[in-house]
Amino acid sequence: MALKIIESCVNCWACLPVCPTEAIYEAKPHFLIDAKKCTECEGSFADSQCASICPIEGAILNSLGEAMNPPGSLTGIPPERMAQAMAELAAH
Amino acid sequence: MELPVLNAHQPAAAKGGCSASSCGSTDDQVNQLPDHIREKVQNHPCYSEDAHHYFARMHVAVAPACNIQCHYCNRKYDCANESRPGVVSELLTPEQAVKKTMAVAATIPQMTVLGIAGPGDPLANPERTFATFRMLTEQAPDIKLCVSTNGLSLPESVEELSKANIDHVTITINTVDAEIGAQIYPWIFWKNRRIKGKKGAQILIDQQQKGLEMLVAKGILVKVNSVMIPGINDQHLAEVSKIVKSKGAFLHNVMPLIAEAEHGTFYGVMGQRGPSPDELMDLQEACSGDMNMMRHCRQCRADAVGLLGEDRGSEFTLDKIDAMEIDYAAAMEMRKQVHEGILSDMEEKRAAQAAKSKPKVPAGTRPVLMAVATTGQSLINQHFGHAKEFQIYQASPEGVKFMSHRKTDQYCSGDSTCGEAESALARTIRSLEGCEAVLCSKIGYEPWDLLEQAGIMPNGEHAMENIEDAVMAVYLEMLAAGKLAEEPEKKQRANA
Incomplete structure (x- = not known):
């Protein structure tokens, strides 16, 4: 049972100091979670701390490989709106 | 961002600069402030319109983490202060930041102020931020230290800030109303939880106001920054100005929203527009009846170096400062002379301007x-x-x-x-x-x-x-x- 940081991580450091088990470490190209140390905060906090402060949708996955913060859940930007804006920019 | 370089880089150039009254001969003026405040800000470019023509500042990017989300910010590209989206700042350790600060101080003697402004929230990175301040207080005592914050962690940091000899703090306060706040801040991280919407906004607002009061009680100068967001908080900021002034903030800086789709921010993608120059100026005028307004902000990067509006950061990359030999004791002596020269020059210009006879224009003539x-x-x-x-x-x-x-x-x-x-x-x-x-x-x-x-x-x-x-x-x-x-x-x- 462990959470996982994936490549969309922007290395903002927010998660590292809030992890109760010091499972998160700085690495290249992005921060990583030591699966042996990660408890998903069970016994420490009601919510997983890294996933509660992470500003990037989709950057942290649960043990089933699902995004803890799915698209649109943090920024409030509907995913289709984001896709449309990015397509318009690419067309420029 | 390529902006005109306002100074030449030799101390002698400090003889230039614009005259005291050229930059507002009304209440905005630093020389209208009480003496004890004027004393503190006369060489601070971000707090004194007059000073920004002579004195430079720098920011060190030691504070990457943030504890809130703002709709004008996208953490992928740093925050809204980033004038060139996609350009990622060189994140510094406190030790690197101290070395860089001393290298800049020795090279640009007009640099009087070191600020920590991100790229996240400095007080959400208390260890890195305060380690930097502690080392600088010890090693470069002639540099003023200041910090910008969203305010969420401010109350718990006030004691440490006052110990670190920081006498200028900027709080970004975009609203005092949680309904409006919910349209600006989608979430905050508070007491180990992510809190969304109005509830989160209310906590942030309460912390900002409490932090402001605590700083003022400690005698620390507070500037309030507000981002003007048409249709969201533009009608509300004059009230914000009144409230923060009544609590003791001494300067209000209303800045225009920067929102472009390519920044990937909520406002950028959703098509929220920024204010026109006229709208911004009207709001600044509306607030100025109650408050000293700052009008010369250039919304700089969290790693800017130089006079406001210029960025000499590329002269001080890590590999370049590694190659520099700094004799800080000698630098401090030289800096002292330069600062004294600038201040007496400013004083002279102020006096000359005050002595000029006022032109005769009939009262009521339109501006x-x-x-x-x-x-x-x-x-x-x-x-x-x-x-x-x-x-x-x-x-x-x-x-x-x-x-x-x-x-x-x-x-x-x-x-x-x-x-x-x-x-x-x-x-x-x-x-x-x-x-x-x-x-x-x-x-x-x-x-x-x-x-x-x-x-x-x-x-x-x-x-x-x-x-x-x-x-x-x-x-x-x-x-x-x-x-x-x-x-x-x-x-x-x-x-x-």
Whole structure:
């Protein structure tokens, strides 16, 4: 049972100091979670701390490989709106 | 961001700079402030309009983490202060930041202030932020330290801030109303939980106000920054200004929202527009009845180095500072002399300006906005076509007052005339909307014609003259020609 940081991580450091088990470490190209140390905060906090402060949708996955913060859940930007804006920019 | 370099880099250049009263002869003026505050801010470029022509500042990017989300910020590209999205700052350790600060201090003696402003929230990175401040207090005691924060962790940090000898703090306060706050801040991280919507906004607002009161009680100077977001908080910021002033903030800086789709921010993607220069200026005027307003902010990066509006960060990358040998004791001696020279020069100019007789303009004469192309030294010394920003001055029976600066590569204000087809020149002229004259050292035929068509009078007759004197001279000419009896002509000069 462990959470996982994936490549969309922007290395903002927010998660590292809030992890109760010091499972998160700085690495290249992005921060990583030591699966042996990660408890998903069970016994420490009601919510997983890294996933509660992470500003990037989709950057942290649960043990089933699902995004803890799915698209649109943090920024409030509907995913289709984001896709449309990015397509318009690419067309420029 | 390429902006005009306002200073030359030798101490002697400090003799230039613009005169005290050129930058607002009203309550905005630092010399109108109580003596104990003036003492503290007279060499701080972000707190004193006057000082920003002479003194430089730098930011060190030691604070990456943030504890809230703002709708104008995208953490992938740093925060909204990032003027070039996609350019990622070089994150520094506290040790690297101290080394960089001392290298800059020795190279740019006019640099008086070290700020930590991100790229996240400095107080959400207390260990890195305070380690930097502690080392600098010890190793470079002649540098003023300041910090900018969203305020969420401010109350718990006030004690440490006062110990670290920080006497300037900037809090970004965009609202005091949780309904409005929920439209600006989608979430905060608070007591081990992510709290969304109005509830989160209310906690943030309470923490900001509490932090402001605690800082004021400690005698720490507080500036409040607000981002003007049309349709969200624009009608509300005058009230914010009143409230923060009543709690003891000494300066309010209302900045325009920067929102572009390519920044990937909520406001950018959702098409929220920023304010036009006119709207911003009107709001600053509306707030200025209650509060000292800052009008010279350049919304700089979290790793900017130099005078406001310039960025010399590329001279101080990690590999470059590694190669530098710094004798800080010698640097400190040299800096002291430079600072004393600048301050006595500023004092002299203030006195000279105060001694000048006031021009006779009948009370009630309407004020006029003029744009000025300048590279500094308080002179009209730049070619129209070379200006990357214009200084906007207002002439009125009360005198000449600095109002704002406008970039010629304006951020899109979102109206329908803005498109790729618009030439750089047309964009520049549009950015001067509301001005009735442009004073520059020289100007070509094409822009001359286009300016006239737009109802803006080009003027190259005051090259190398003092800005304030020239603006007043043009105002008096307009008065003598009977142009001030009527409202400004708009776009009627096509055939003039």
